[in-house]
Amino acid sequence: MAIANFPASLQPVIQQGFLSRAFQDALQSKLGFRSIADRMEFPARIGQTITDTRAGLLVPATTPLNPNANTNFDNGMSPTEWSVEQYTLSINQYGNTMDLNQVTEGVGVANQFLANASRLGINARQTLDRLARNALYGGAQNGVGGYLGGNTRVTATLGAAGTTISVDDIRGFQNVLSSEGQVVSVGATDGMTVTVGAGSYTLVGVAADAVNATTAPDGISGTLTFSGNVSVADGTAGMAVVAATAPLVLRPSGRATTAALAAGDLLTIQNVLGAVAALRDNNVPTMPGGVYHCYLDNNQLLGLFRDDDFKLLYRGQYGSDTYQTGQVFDLLGVRFIPTTEAPQQKALTGGPGNIHRAIICGQGALIEGDYANMGEHYAGLLDGGELTHVDDVVMVTRPALDRLAQIIAQSWAWIGGFALPTDLTANTSIIPTATNSYLKRGVVIESLGATSQAAAA
Template identity: 65%
Template structure:
């Protein structure tokens, strides 16, 4: 572009890469949920939805071939294929801008120029990190739900045996996977769901017209079953769990979020994290650079430091930088990542709810549009575009009537998806669980402050 169209005091910053460096400093300010995503480049346009298919493995062969059958051209062998499963990814555009008025900024224009770039970079990082977080916890439209899906509770006690119950969140109950395809739940084949202590077949899930869910991003609604649910099961507070739901761990074996109580000591401990690790390993989930990532907020991290088992395991490391700064790098195959982006939930009677998320490789897919940063305008006439971590930073010369206002913007075109692992069943991995989403575990707990009081 014509660098001469910018003020003299800004040209050095642009030519020497200071602008992109400040933007990148903000963009990479900390490790976030986006870090676990496997990135793919997609050629789709904005607003389109892409359906991706991936194949399964084949079950091991443990029976020998019969010598008598080793004849003809097939040698007694019958062809067997592999299964497929699909996930969808929607491509959308996100971005924002900030103006720099060269006249009102005065002598500080250069520093303000760089400060705007860093602020834009941090905003872009936080925006993409939150999109990734929302996809992990809440799922994506048309999907099987996120890692909180399929785990809810009854919100209204039935007065008699009924086929329809009210629940706090219908995510994870709306769709089933049939022959690798995601389809709305219906009578055929239905979904196996445990309500209270009974097991029923779900045939429909309907959202309320007015959403009153207490879960982060939740959708309140009605679940309809093929047979009547008993009053004992359809009682307010009873857990409702789909057979295909991801694992949600709670202290002391609590079955629903509303059951957590400070009086019972329902705070995060190292044993809950290790139970999550065991589940990931049972499903043969790969690690991320040698460890599983555990995202948690500072109050859960504080509870962890107060846990007796954690103190025992971390004995001898009290003088380490990680312990002194209140952060843990890696322990027992887990990389603890403190974050302020963990979903918060108001108290349901026992105290505010905190959620840690333990993830392995492949839990999230990020789709970046191939056209990010593309333009057909010649370089001499277009705005300055810098690509940083697949995010476009656009700096536009003054085009207003008084030639005073420089526009500094960023945008990203893409989306996030949660691949399922339905085909990784017990025939291939004997210890595999029945969950659609196997590469993450949510740990719900209450928090603890520095004095040991519940928060």
């Protein structure tokens, strides 16, 4: 009961206004993207990068051997070779630290040491999850772009036919895989086929703008230069620019670009089925558990709950866990996993609302490399200190080194990186239903959010 309800004679002896003796937890992100990654150890003493090679398969031999050529030592057969492709995993060091004065902490009303350790642990988890997300959508170092790469639009209309156009995002256009399967920069000898508007052109040069004006999350605005002139009709602002090897990006109503999204373009079951069909056509393995994973924010998930096909599937099942909780659930071979770390993009000028991006992926879409010697170099160096090694992240408590031996340091560190393996060798000769995408193990679905639609209404 309130203190005012105590007898007046007792109220003066009840202390008031004291600070709580425990810290309260703040809100934190709901993570998930790091769980997509397959983990591998990055061996010591090989530098900061490692190049892995993926071997392709042989094309099925469906042509009968010619009996008349069945002579000599080769029996009429010519040697063949399987193709290869490579991806590079680069590692960097990440970390954060906090200082704690033990004397000050000793007179405080709450345990600041434990609070610092908890906050650093949360910070480490969120940092790695965001690094995984950024690599998945935007691409990793020395790669061919992420699952948003190679899919952009013209930002400035050409005054006359010309070889150079301005685009909203150059990620996914900067590098190609050579005939030897190596990642090389786009150039005159290593061009890329790109569809601009309705025309097909050969890309030979890419340059980033001095001042980044992109609207895409973590995007890079710039210019694309082609071997021949782009027509004014194709080079008109808003026209789609898509690399022949770009990952699949789906949008409601078949919209060609992000800027073309219109009111009512919410996430639908048909979008999800389209993504699943593309993954299955590429024979992408499911995640552990036998389903593909869909990571999306709650606003986009709300749009799915408004879809008529979704309502039809759950008609009469409002007592189901899916409807009662609206959280993780399986449907049509997909596990929907809400996260607060999904990339956010504000509404474009004149657009109907904020843009949301779900990603549906299978196993092998992302690789995490963890430095094998993490923690070993501290052996014997932390005299009086403490080292905790959890999930390839180290938490170090360094003893006080100042003159009064009062200030200790609490820190976390991780050495590693993320890479996106390519699947170029899985072409139509090997899998007839395969796409031309370098990155085949994930599909991004762009849509508007249900909240913004409700506000617009």
